[in-house]
Amino acid sequence: MATPLDVAERSATGATRASGNLVEMNWDPITRIVGSLGIYTKIDFENRRVAECRSTSAIFRGYSIFMKGKDPRDSHFITSRICGICGDNHATCSVYAQNMAYGIKPPNIAEWIINLGEAAEYMFDHNIFQDNLVGVDFCEQMVRQTNPSMWDKAQNTPAPHAADHGYRTIGDIMTALNPFTGEFYRETLLVSRYTREMFSLMEGRHVHPSTLYPGGVGTVPSVQLFTEYMTRLLRYVEFMKKSLPLHDDLFDFFYEALPGYEEVGRRRILLGCWGAYQDPEVCDYQYRTMTNWGRAMYVTPGVVVDGKLVTTDLVDINLQMRILLGHSYYDGWDNQEIFVRRDPLGNEVDRKHPWNQTTIPRPQKRDFAGNYSWVMSPRWLGAAGFGRDDRERRQPRLPGIIRSRRARQGRDALGHRGRRQASQIPSHVPSRRDHDHHQGGLAAPCRFQY
Amino acid sequence: MAEQAGAVPYGRKTQHAPAIEEVHILWITAGLGCDGDTVSITAAGEPSIEEVLLGAIPGLPKVHLHNPVLAVEVGDDFMKFFHQADRGEIDNFVLVLEGSIPNEKISGDGYWAAYGNDPKTGQPIRTTEWIDRLAPKALAVVGAGTCATYGGIHAMQGNPTGCMGLQDYLGRDWKSKAGLPIVNVPGCPVQPDNFMETLLYLLRQLAGLAPMIPVDDLGRPEWLFGMSVHMGCDRAGWYEQADFTHEYGSPKCLVKIGCWGPAVQCNVPKRGWISGIGGCPNVGGICIGCTMPGFPDKFMPFMDEPPGGVLSSGLIRPYGALIRRLRRLTNNTLNKEPKWRHNRAELTTGYHSDRPIPRRAGAGA
Numbered sequence: 132m133a134t135p136l137d138v139a140e141r142s143a144t145g146a147t148r149a150s151g152n153l154v155e156m157n158w159d160p161i162t163r164i165v166g167s168l169g170i171y172t173k174i175d176f177e178n179r180r181v182a183e184c185r186s187t188s189a190i191f192r193g194y195s196i197f198m199k200g201k202d203p204r205d206s207h208f209i210t211s212r213i214c215g216i217c218g219d220n221h222a223t224c225s226v227y228a229q230n231m232a233y234g235i236k237p238p239n240i241a242e243w244i245i246n247l248g249e250a251a252e253y254m255f256d257h258n259i260f261q262d263n264l265v266g267v268d269f270c271e272q273m274v275r276q277t278n279p280s281m282w283d284k285a286q287n288t289p290a291p292h293a294a295d296h297g298y299r300t301i302g303d304i305m306t307a308l309n310p311f312t313g314e315f316y317r318e319t320l321l322v323s324r325y326t327r328e329m330f331s332l333m334e335g336r337h338v339h340p341s342t343l344y345p346g347g348v349g350t351v352p353s354v355q356l357f358t359e360y361m362t363r364l365l366r367y368v369e370f371m372k373k374s375l376p377l378h379d380d381l382f383d384f385f386y387e388a389l390p391g392y393e394e395v396g397r398r399r400i401l402l403g404c405w406g407a408y409q410d411p412e413v414c415d416y417q418y419r420t421m422t423n424w425g426r427a428m429y430v431t432p433g434v435v436v437d438g439k440l441v442t443t444d445l446v447d448i449n450l451q452m453r454i455l456l457g458h459s460y461y462d463g464w465d466n467q468e469i470f471v472r473r474d475p476l477g478n479e480v481d482r483k484h485p486w487n488q489t490t491i492p493r494p495q496k497r498d499f500a501g502n503y504s505w506v507m508s509p510r511w512l513g514a515a516g517f518g519r520d521d522r523e524r525r526q527p528r529l530p531g532i533i534r535s536r537r538a539r540q541g542r543d544a545l546g547h548r549g550r551r552q553a554s555q556i557p558s559h560v561p562s563r564r565d566h567d568h569h570q571g572g573l574a575a576p577c578r579f580q581y
Numbered sequence: 582m583a584e585q586a587g588a589v590p591y592g593r594k595t596q597h598a599p600a601i602e603e604v605h606i607l608w609i610t611a612g613l614g615c616d617g618d619t620v621s622i623t624a625a626g627e628p629s630i631e632e633v634l635l636g637a638i639p640g641l642p643k644v645h646l647h648n649p650v651l652a653v654e655v656g657d658d659f660m661k662f663f664h665q666a667d668r669g670e671i672d673n674f675v676l677v678l679e680g681s682i683p684n685e686k687i688s689g690d691g692y693w694a695a696y697g698n699d700p701k702t703g704q705p706i707r708t709t710e711w712i713d714r715l716a717p718k719a720l721a722v723v724g725a726g727t728c729a730t731y732g733g734i735h736a737m738q739g740n741p742t743g744c745m746g747l748q749d750y751l752g753r754d755w756k757s758k759a760g761l762p763i764v765n766v767p768g769c770p771v772q773p774d775n776f777m778e779t780l781l782y783l784l785r786q787l788a789g790l791a792p793m794i795p796v797d798d799l800g801r802p803e804w805l806f807g808m809s810v811h812m813g814c815d816r817a818g819w820y821e822q823a824d825f826t827h828e829y830g831s832p833k834c835l836v837k838i839g840c841w842g843p844a845v846q847c848n849v850p851k852r853g854w855i856s857g858i859g860g861c862p863n864v865g866g867i868c869i870g871c872t873m874p875g876f877p878d879k880f881m882p883f884m885d886e887p888p889g890g891v892l893s894s895g896l897i898r899p900y901g902a903l904i905r906r907l908r909r910l911t912n913n914t915l916n917k918e919p920k921w922r923h924n925r926a927e928l929t930t931g932y933h934s935d936r937p938i939p940r941r942a943g944a945g946a
Contacts, residue, residue: 158656159698162649165616167696169656189695189705190680192613197740202882208869209877212734215617215770241830259623267653310653311631320623320631324855327624331859336849337624338617338770341859341866342829344884349829349865359858460691492741494691497705 152177159187163264165216166190171499187497187504191460195490203229204345211339218338219252219330227409229345230416241347242411246429247360248333248340249407254367255326255337261378262308262319269381270308270316281388288384292376301384304377315377322370329363332356399437403511405448406432418475421445434511448511450474453483457508458501464489485509599642599788605674606780607666607715608648608725611696611708612680613735613744617770618726619650619679624855625773628781641784642673660697667714675783676719678712681728681735682750684743685709693742709750716751720759721783723766725776730765730800731874738878746874748800759787765800769871772849775805799874801846806872810842813851815863822908823901825894835867836894839884842868843893 154176159169167190173183198209207225211218223245230237267273275282286302298304298315307315327337333350335341342349350356385392408429415424425432425445433443442448456463464482467489471480480486497503610616622630630651631637634644646652647662654661665671683693685707695705716722724747727733736744747763748755755763764783766776779802785791795803811817819825819834820843826833836843842850842862850863861868870880877883921930931939 160649162652162655162659165650167611190613191693192735193741197737204884205881208883212615215615215620272653311634317631324624327855328858331854335861335864335866336854336859338620341861344829347829351830351832351865494688494693496690
């Protein structure tokens with residue numbers, strides 16, 4: 132591939148040393164992922180280091196524009212269409228938001244049906260991700276091509292849990308993961324189908340559900356419905372007794388056979404979770420009680436920064452979200468209307484908070500020294516110890532990840548997008564198709580969901 | 582050709598060797614969309630994707646699928662197939678488009694949607710350019726899902742990208758080099774089996790085993806989209822008896838709470854969503870018309886009763902009320918056993934050893 136980077140221009144920014152020992156390696160599109168993602172790197176093989184990395188997304192859609200002025204009850208039907216894997220999660224979030232906005236609480240049985248639907252969605256997600264998308268990276272076809280000596284070794288390495296999953300050697304597991312021809316690949320595909328049947332029992336159809344509404348579900352809660360769900364769930368439990376030890380064997384082999392493999396993916400630990408599965412006995416969909424019912428969710432919300440849990444409070448998690456433009460093809464909205472100045476508890480809501488976002492797309496040429504993606508940069512403000520007190524001081528703050536990195540590099544204030552040095556900061560959110568898709572808010576790359 | 586060694590894919594014995602030995606499916610997901618149609622077809626079982634790719638169905642050419650969500654290859658290794666097809670190095674391919682087509686006449690130097698890079702300039706290649714390059718060389722062009730077929734969600738009123746579907750972009754009368762019209766399989770997302778079955782039909786047609794695919798003037802396979810949701814809906818009986826629900830979670834007809842089923846062409850209530858399970862109105866979800874060219878605007882607000890529904894449901898009310906009462910009477914009768922089933926010390930079934938059984942033994946019971 133010809134270089135998409137104008138090295139001369141980038142050198143002028145001071146961001147790149149004009150150096151012959153950086154090797155450019157690009158992958159666009161990244162496949163086996165939902166969304167459009169390209170990764171552009173310069174690798175310093177001498178020092179075994181990725182010197183530069185940029186992620187780009189090549190598609191704009193515009194949900195936050197065309198949803199304006201529409202009946203709010205339509206929103207979950209529309210937001211579902213943001214994602215072709217996790218559409219249900221978007222629909223569910225939208226239904227929760229509508230319940231809060233309208234001040235309604237669904238009957239408990241509706242909450243349980245949504246929870247069971249979500250659970251089935253996670254089971255489907257997990258399997259199709261593990262064996263049909265990512266699993267291909269570990270299959271015979273891939274390993275033979277990229278690392279022949281490992282393939283030789285795998286064929287002669289017995290699988291410790293062979294009695295559980297039935298594959299004698301690690302090589303046999305790899306062969307079973309070959310796309311379409313592999314036995315386990317196909318078995319998982321079948322599992323991804325009956326877990327989608329479980330989902331469709333509760334929510335009608337997959338990936339965009341048909342039976343979710345603000346205030347409840349259209350699903351008829353019959354005995355048959357739950358029987359059909361349960362029988363499939365038990366089949367799934369049996370499958371997991373094979374699947375888990377199989378993956379253990381496979382990944383343990385990689386750690387052992389490829390010294391340093393455990394470093395793959397190691398980075399600053401930034402994790403965020405909104406929580407999942409409401410407890411209908413606690414959740415009343417009031418903003419002022421959100422801290423409480425958030426913590427009562429069966430999967431509790433929380434944010435982890437540098438390995439430390441910094442908050443479990445949904446109010447905190449919400450208020451500290453920011454949408455930054457990064458290197459994306461949008462105009463800023465500093466001169467646009469502010470929609471929300473204070474939340475229902477009286478806390479200040481920042482201009483860069485998603486509630487105040489105005490989307491102004493500006494298609495342009497891709498320029499790796501300037502703007503190069505349709506994806507904005509959602510961030511969560513709170514570095515460790517960054518709580519509500521700080522918020523009340525109303526200091527303009529930069530996202531933790533950018534601030535600390537800049538501090539390390541001894542740079543001064545980062546301006547808005549297009550600032551030259553910003554191009555060096557590898558703080559992009561990979562795998563997000565466009566700025567509409569930022570309900571996650573954190574900089575955690577998610578190969579699968581987007 | 583049938584006699585040649587190797588002419589039959591996979592080395593299987595089959596009555597008919599396909600007219601073409603191999604076919605590539607070049608599947609572009611880089612329209613404005615969610616990739617939900619690709620994810621959807623992995624759920625299909627009639628036929629399944631693996632059955633088509635592994636030669637389980639007799640008579641098909643060998644199929645090579647190039648879809649970014651399912652591919653082994655990454656980056657340039659993956660894009661090479663599209664560049665080869667563009668250079669005319671792949672003889673037989675079907676182009677599948679997923680996602681709506683943006684209007685790039687309004688995007689200046691930039692792009693709304695792109696797919697891979699131009700090796701010369703390093704700039705992204707617009708999705709529309711791929712369609713321009715590949716459609717004339719394709720044996721068939723297929724739209725997967727409502728975005729690609731008619732524009733769908735991204736073509737909603739007020740959208741900034743000027744999105745459209747394949748017929749808007751290529752023209753309604755467009756024909757492939759093999760003489761096929763644009764084949765549209767709408768649905769948001771596409772119903773898994775509807776797409777795979779259409780693809781199977783096309784492969785059989787390209788193999789010389791099936792006549793021209795029957796599609797209507799909007800490109801829809803007639804056998805899939807010839808009937809309304811209502812005709813296949815298991816709640817249609819409630820409608821007939823004018824028994825409408827006004828709340829969720831009821832098994833009754835959903836027309837009053839926003840279902841457009843009576844006027845929408847789709848087979849989902851009949852076919853179910855996956856393996857016959859799920860659907861829309863049949864399982865409690867209002868039909869929001871997601872297979873239709875007018876989707877979504879003409880169905881919004883989704884949760885209000887369709888304007889026409891007020892009239893039709895009003896007209897059927899007196900009929901439904903009468904029919905309901907008459908059926909209740911009949912049903913009461915049918916819920917009673919005949920009188921001759923008892924434990925008394927006598928036989929009252931009408932049996933006598935010396936004469937024939939009365940012709941309608943139960944008539945007087």
